Amino acid sequence: MYNILFNRHIGLNPHSLLLPEPVRDVGDYGAIATTGLTSGHQGCVGCGMVSGTNQVLRALKLSGKHVVASIGTGCNEVITTQNTSCWGEVSVDHNNFPNTAATLSGNIAALKALAQAGGVSPESIVNVGIAGDGGTYDIGLQALLAWIARGENGVYVCLNNQAYMNTGVQGSGATPYGTDTTTTPFGKAIRGNQRTPQYLLDLALAAGAPYVAAACPLWHRDLMIKAQKAAAIEGPCVLEVYSVCPEGWKSDTDVFHEITELALETRSWILYEAERERDTNTVLFTLNYLAKKYLPISDYLRLQERFAGMRDFPEMVRRAQEIIEARWSFWRPVMEANGIEWKEEARAI
Numbered sequence: 001m002y003n004i005l006f007n008r009h010i011g012l013n014p015h016s017l018l019l020p021e022p023v024r025d026v027g028d029y030g031a032i033a034t035t036g037l038t039s040g041h042q043g044c045v046g047c048g049m050v051s052g053t054n055q056v057l058r059a060l061k062l063s064g065k066h067v068v069a070s071i072g073t074g075c076n077e078v079i080t081t082q083n084t085s086c087w088g089e090v091s092v093d094h095n096n097f098p099n100t101a102a103t104l105s106g107n108i109a110a111l112k113a114l115a116q117a118g119g120v121s122p123e124s125i126v127n128v129g130i131a132g133d134g135g136t137y138d139i140g141l142q143a144l145l146a147w148i149a150r151g152e153n154g155v156y157v158c159l160n161n162q163a164y165m166n167t168g169v170q171g172s173g174a175t176p177y178g179t180d181t182t183t184t185p186f187g188k189a190i191r192g193n194q195r196t197p198q199y200l201l202d203l204a205l206a207a208g209a210p211y212v213a214a215a216c217p218l219w220h221r222d223l224m225i226k227a228q229k230a231a232a233i234e235g236p237c238v239l240e241v242y243s244v245c246p247e248g249w250k251s252d253t254d255v256f257h258e259i260t261e262l263a264l265e266t267r268s269w270i271l272y273e274a275e276r277e278r279d280t281n282t283v284l285f286t287l288n289y290l291a292k293k294y295l296p297i298s299d300y301l302r303l304q305e306r307f308a309g310m311r312d313f314p315e316m317v318r319r320a321q322e323i324i325e326a327r328w329s330f331w332r333p334v335m336e337a338n339g340i341e342w343k344e345e346a347r348a349i
């Protein structure tokens, strides 16, 4: 499928293999004003996707290009389209639930027509699609993989809050094991979601994406650099942003920061990026953040009542830890190469 290379350097890496010029760190821009979402949206207090969208837009606007955003149905669309002025100068089209990525192709076709008519240069536009995990992992996956196969320019952003929040918290392909949702209720016979979540970026890479990255709003410079890289690299690039949802996660509205930090410290969310070198079909994986505390998954389960049921079942907590360890075994070579001790298994409880 592709050759794998690990970047020995762990941490924020603003440079790119594929770009002639390194992407500038956000701080390098100095006092250039940039706004993302402005006031008027109707997101809940403590909503992670509001912050994620905000930072992606700010980053893309720093490039000086005009942002054209195609937004799939879901919370992000519902909370920003009753008062569309919150998008500022971004051109926004609200598309259907399954077809965010297909709309990115439509935008390219429109751009070509406009360019032929002498109206606009394709280089002056950033083509971005934004959708939830339900709209990406499930109903929009076909459109996403087909868009990647077409190889057109654009940035696809999945705001992953790990369930279908806008319609009442149904489980998606991104829902963690053991989660209580309305379609995976935690009961006596079946204890919450029994599936292991899928990994979107693996699918996107397998389909041929030149650049994929996982980010979170807490590490905003990392997120903004990744958004700029995705916009600068030619071809269909995919960004996945961890998005706390107090409503669906049954968490307090003021622990956005703590929950995101716990996701990183328990290693249940991995900040990384992968860039494809086309001539050799080699993908360079960079780990952008390494847990400092190496906390057990039980710490992550505490602040979120969607996990309340599984906390009483040690075997479920152990299973959740095993899922994390299995995912991290991929990063073992880069940790060993950096002399970082590989801990076989964290205490699950």
Ligand SMILES: Cc1ncc(C[n+]2csc(CCOP(=O)(O)OP(=O)(O)O)c2C)c(N)n1
Binding pocket: 073, 074, 075, 076, 096, 097, 098, 131, 132, 133, 134, 135, 136, 161, 163, 164, 165, 166, 167, 172
């Ligand atoms: C074809 C179609 N099926 C179902 C719906 C109803 N619907 C609207 S938003 C949504 C859930 C979106 O979930 P996700 O993509 O994860 O976004 P979130 O709301 O969680 O941000 C659903 C099922 C729809 N709009 N169109």
Ligand code: SF4
Binding pocket: 042, 043, 044, 045, 046, 047, 048, 049, 050, 075, 076, 079, 161, 165, 166, 244, 245, 246, 247, 248
């Ligand atoms: S339900 Fe969740 S994702 Fe939707 S606006 Fe509220 S916090 Fe954000």
Ligand SMILES: [Mg+2]
Binding pocket: 132, 133, 134, 159, 160, 161, 162, 163, 164, 165
């Ligand atoms: Mg969702």
